[in-house]
Amino acid sequence: MSTPLFEIDKLSLQYHTNGGAFHALRDVSLTARRGEVIGIVGESGSGKSTLVSAMIGLLSANAYITNGSVKINDTDLLTLSERKRRRFRGHDIAVIFQDPMTAFNPVLPLGAQLIDFQFHRRGVSKRDKRQHAIDTLTHVGIAAADKIMAKYVHELSGGMRQRAAIAAALVMTPDVLIADEPTTALDVTMEAQIIHLLRQLSHDHDGTIIVVTHHLGVIGELCDRVYVMYAGQVVEEGPVDAIYHTPGHPYTTALIDCDLVHLDETPRTLPTIPGRVPDLAPPPAGCAFANRCEKAQTRCFASAPPRVQIAKEHAAWCFRVPGHEVAQ
Amino acid sequence: MTALMTAANLDVSLPMPQSPLQFLTPGRATIDILRDISLTIDAKTTLGLVGESGSGKSTLARALLGLQPISGGEICFDQVPLTTPAGFQSLRRSTAMMFQDPIASLSPRMRIGKQLTEPFVIHRVVMPDRGARAAQLLDRVGLPASLADRYPHELSGGQARRVCVARALALSPRLLIADEPTAGLDVSVQGEILNLLRQIRDETGLALLIITHNLPMVRHVSDHVAIMYLGRLIETGPTRTVFANPKHPYTQNLIASKPQPDPRKRRSDLAIKGEIPSILRRPEGCEFHNRCRFAQDLCRQHPPELREVSAGQFARCHYAETLTK
Amino acid sequence: MSCVDESPARAPGLIRKLARDPVGLAGLILVLGFLSMAVFAPYLAPYDPIKIDVLNKFQPPSPAHPAGTDQLGRDTLSRIIFGARTALTIALVSTGLAGVFGLLLGMIAGFGPRLLDNFLVLVFDAFSSLPMIMFALAVITVLGPGTNTLIFVILIVSIPGYARLIRAQTLSLKNSDFIMAERTMGASHIRIILWHVLPNVVGPLVIVLSMDIPVVIMLEAGLSYLNLGVRPPTPSWGNILYDGYTSLRFAPTMVIVAGIPLVLSTIGFTFLGERLRDALDPKIQIRGLR
Numbered sequence: 026m027s028t029p030l031f032e033i034d035k036l037s038l039q040y041h042t043n044g045g046a047f048h049a050l051r052d053v054s055l056t057a058r059r060g061e062v063i064g065i066v067g068e069s070g071s072g073k074s075t076l077v078s079a080m081i082g083l084l085s086a087n088a089y090i091t092n093g094s095v096k097i098n099d100t101d102l103l104t105l106s107e108r109k110r111r112r113f114r115g116h117d118i119a120v121i122f123q124d125p126m127t128a129f130n131p132v133l134p135l136g137a138q139l140i141d142f143q144f145h146r147r148g149v150s151k152r153d154k155r156q157h158a159i160d161t162l163t164h165v166g167i168a169a170a171d172k173i174m175a176k177y178v179h180e181l182s183g184g185m186r187q188r189a190a191i192a193a194a195l196v197m198t199p200d201v202l203i204a205d206e207p208t209t210a211l212d213v214t215m216e217a218q219i220i221h222l223l224r225q226l227s228h229d230h231d232g233t234i235i236v237v238t239h240h241l242g243v244i245g246e247l248c249d250r251v252y253v254m255y256a257g258q259v260v261e262e263g264p265v266d267a268i269y270h271t272p273g274h275p276y277t278t279a280l281i282d283c284d285l286v287h288l289d290e291t292p293r294t295l296p297t298i299p300g301r302v303p304d305l306a307p308p309p310a311g312c313a314f315a316n317r318c319e320k321a322q323t324r325c326f327a328s329a330p331p332r333v334q335i336a337k338e339h340a341a342w343c344f345r346v347p348g349h350e351v352a353q
Numbered sequence: 354m355t356a357l358m359t360a361a362n363l364d365v366s367l368p369m370p371q372s373p374l375q376f377l378t379p380g381r382a383t384i385d386i387l388r389d390i391s392l393t394i395d396a397k398t399t400l401g402l403v404g405e406s407g408s409g410k411s412t413l414a415r416a417l418l419g420l421q422p423i424s425g426g427e428i429c430f431d432q433v434p435l436t437t438p439a440g441f442q443s444l445r446r447s448t449a450m451m452f453q454d455p456i457a458s459l460s461p462r463m464r465i466g467k468q469l470t471e472p473f474v475i476h477r478v479v480m481p482d483r484g485a486r487a488a489q490l491l492d493r494v495g496l497p498a499s500l501a502d503r504y505p506h507e508l509s510g511g512q513a514r515r516v517c518v519a520r521a522l523a524l525s526p527r528l529l530i531a532d533e534p535t536a537g538l539d540v541s542v543q544g545e546i547l548n549l550l551r552q553i554r555d556e557t558g559l560a561l562l563i564i565t566h567n568l569p570m571v572r573h574v575s576d577h578v579a580i581m582y583l584g585r586l587i588e589t590g591p592t593r594t595v596f597a598n599p600k601h602p603y604t605q606n607l608i609a610s611k612p613q614p615d616p617r618k619r620r621s622d623l624a625i626k627g628e629i630p631s632i633l634r635r636p637e638g639c640e641f642h643n644r645c646r647f648a649q650d651l652c653r654q655h656p657p658e659l660r661e662v663s664a665g666q667f668a669r670c671h672y673a674e675t676l677t678k
Numbered sequence: 679m680s681c682v683d684e685s686p687a688r689a690p691g692l693i694r695k696l697a698r699d700p701v702g703l704a705g706l707i708l709v710l711g712f713l714s715m716a717v718f719a720p721y722l723a724p725y726d727p728i729k730i731d732v733l734n735k736f737q738p739p740s741p742a743h744p745a746g747t748d749q750l751g752r753d754t755l756s757r758i759i760f761g762a763r764t765a766l767t768i769a770l771v772s773t774g775l776a777g778v779f780g781l782l783l784g785m786i787a788g789f790g791p792r793l794l795d796n797f798l799v800l801v802f803d804a805f806s807s808l809p810m811i812m813f814a815l816a817v818i819t820v821l822g823p824g825t826n827t828l829i830f831v832i833l834i835v836s837i838p839g840y841a842r843l844i845r846a847q848t849l850s851l852k853n854s855d856f857i858m859a860e861r862t863m864g865a866s867h868i869r870i871i872l873w874h875v876l877p878n879v880v881g882p883l884v885i886v887l888s889m890d891i892p893v894v895i896m897l898e899a900g901l902s903y904l905n906l907g908v909r910p911p912t913p914s915w916g917n918i919l920y921d922g923y924t925s926l927r928f929a930p931t932m933v934i935v936a937g938i939p940l941v942l943s944t945i946g947f948t949f950l951g952e953r954l955r956d957a958l959d960p961k962i963q964i965r966g967l968r
């Protein structure tokens with residue numbers, strides 16, 4: 026097994042607010058190897074957006090990392106100076122943002138921006154950079170790429186914009202490509218096409234792709250391994266097939282049940298998860314999901330559940346993983 | 354089953370966006386937003402109106418309520434044709450609409466309790482105790498009465514959604530139009546809103562028109578579906594029939610495009626290519642032909658009619674019977 | 679139920695939010711100070727501001743006359759205190775009236791029929807093309823100087839700006855979801871304008887008005903300095919400044935004393951307006967929350 030290309034180790038992060046410290050991330054660990062597509066799935070309040078900000082080192086002013094590291098090729102991004110970190114962004118790590126409209130400067134033509142994004146490639150002529158930008162645009166399925174280079178974002182259709190945003194991340198040939206809700210703003214038929222494109226990219230992309238989404242369909246279609254997040258913690262990790270077919274954590278099970286796609290018959294009442302995400306300022310002592318969990322026992326409220334290894338690379342943080350019950 | 358609201362051959366067209374000197378060129382060009390829409394909403398049933406952005410589904414909803422002037426066709430409520438603004442005004446008590454963004458559809462500087470009782474004040478319904486009525490409405494959608502003192506921006510998305518449901522149902526309308534009722538909600542809570550809507554429909558017998566691009570949702574909440582593409586209905590019918598046996602290639606593509614959470618059902622091919630063309634450049638013939646795998650010369654030249662292809666199921670395709678998935 | 683008590687904390691009151699910040703607090707104190715000075719002028723002033731006492735002219739500051747006396751022996755401090763009354767009356771009345779007219783015209787233009795809107799915008803544009811000082815001088819030449827003329831000039835010059843602000847706000851609100859929702863409920867236009875448009879456009883207007891008050895105070899002082907504003911003997915910071923200027927050699931304190939309230943009131947209203955804008959802007963509130 027190759028060494029991880031990207032590794033987050035026990036990352037904890039707090040937002041300091043008027044209401045006290047808000048524990049947005051607690052002990053989040055994640056590894057990604059070359060050639061893998063990693064999925065991070067979670068609902069609102071799960072901390073996945075904070076995790077994305079932490080991964081690229083763009084946190085808001087009231088965010089404090091209390092513990093942990095974010096390493097690319099064994100370099101810890103969190104200990105770097107802001108100048109060095111800026112070199113890393115783009116060169117080693119790049120993000121495809123949810124809203125392609127805001128990913129580009131509206132008053133500059135696309136081509137100029139795609140050339141600008143390659144600022145870290147020293148000693149390369151502007152002509153080569155331009156050619157590289159055109160190649161990348163063609164690569165993401167944009168026909169007549171050299172004409173598109175002269176256009177402004179608002180002149181492109183929605184699908185083109187999303188493709189251009191992906192190209193913008195790719196021109197920097199990053200090792201780690203983060204796709205933050207890449208299809209949320211898109212219609213069904215466009216979503217299918219972007220998923221298809223991302224899957225193609227994952228085949229010939231040498232690094233790793235990290236897909237962050239709330240949408241199980243995107244995870245199922247794209248990812249190799251999945252991290253399920255809830256209330257700032259990873260509650261389950263494993264290969265996508267195991268997560269979907271033999272989930273270990275009750276939250277994963279409930280989340281999959283709530284997705285209407287897999288239902289063949291219409292039930293009398295549609296599935297939901299009752300209750301709500303707990304307040305994280307301060308976080309609950311026990312399992313964060315206990316207040317919404319059907320299987321919760323007294324100990325679930327009292328102490329944090331351990332990591333339970335279910336199979337190779339498949340683990341859940343729960344006392345009551347089916348077949349792996351932790352003794353009382 | 355009685356028809357509550359019907360639309361017959363509805364057209365909506367808007368003046369083409371033009372240069373500031375447009376008054377120099379008389380005879381202004383128009384774009385067709387909706388073309389020849391005919392549909393029926395039956396009492397006590399749910400109709401799902403499905404379409405991607407730019408398909409005109411929200412315009413249709415506004416036209417049905419008289420918020421968008423129509424340029425052709427007829428809208429009837431209770432078999433009575435609505436032709437004048439006053440006619441639509443008389444509709445306001447028996448219809449209600451929920452908008453996509455629940456927080457934006459609440460007046461930002463008015464307390465929730467007051468907003469909820471707005472319909473009563475507008476329609477001069479005698480209300481002995483305004484506060485009690487607000488509490489009662491909040492209770493009906495499962496919210497505590499204490500929310501009545503809040504302002505919209507102090508609510509979460511789910512709460513605002515419920516407040517909108519409560520306000521829409523305040524005067525017990527007979528038709529509720531819900532535009533993307535689960536937009537912005539987590540999967541684990543979207544079921545709550547849908548269950549609530551269904552429960553209220555069963556209790557009060559109101560008719561629901563749900564506008565969405567979320568196919569799995571439509572499949573599980575609606576009795577009938579109508580699918581729109583570029584301002585036209587391209588397939589309608591009972592939900593079960595349409596999902597089991599979609600006849601129009603676009604419907605087939607939509608159903609096949611939905612990403613599957615089950616990795617074992619991963620697709621290798623791509624069902625559909627291209628994007629919805631701009632409404633300013635509506636294709637000749639069948640609007641879908643340039644994205645359709647089965648397109649023939651006939652499709653490029655002659656627009657197909659919406660015709661019955663099986664019991665209750667209508668499709669706008671020349672080859673609906675002969676196509677296979 | 680999932681969404682019972684998950685809402686963000688209630689925002690603190692406006693005054694408290696202003697008072698929590700040093701700049702806002704300073705603005706608040708200064709503005710309240712000048713307001714009470716204007717309201718309670720007869721009780722605060724040690725002398726009658728127009729009582730002439732030629733024997734004691736050009737007195738330097740002393741326990742009897744803390745700010746000295748002018749060329750007619752009038753107590754400068756009393757004149758400053760009553761000057762606040764003049765300045766604030768003109769500023770508040772004219773901006774207040776301009777605000778009300780601007781609000782009405784703006785909402786009518788924004789919500790009314792297209793033709794009326796076009797006409798009103800034309801009128802606004804025509805009026806705001808007038809250069810303020812030139813227009814003021816012209817009007818004063820015709821009507822003669824005085825408080826009413828001053829208020830009239832300020833009204834004509836500032837209404838179009840406010841009306842255009844309100845019109846733009848109304849237009850953007852007109853197509854928003856909550857107005858659409860009101861329409862689907864069958865609310866009348868009057869009801870929509872009064873209950874739903876008005877509360878949402880008043881906020882920005884209040885901010886602009888409070889930022890404009892110091893401009894009006896300065897204008898009044900400027901015109902009075904030129905003897906085109908408030909007519910003597912009514913005390914105004916402008917004509918005190920003028921009197922001080924003409925007698926700079928004998929009584930240099932007068933200019934300084936007359937300048938201080940002008941500087942402080944400008945600072946006060948500007949600070950308050952700025953912090954008011956921050957406090958009323960919901961986006962900034964959200965940033966403070968999380």
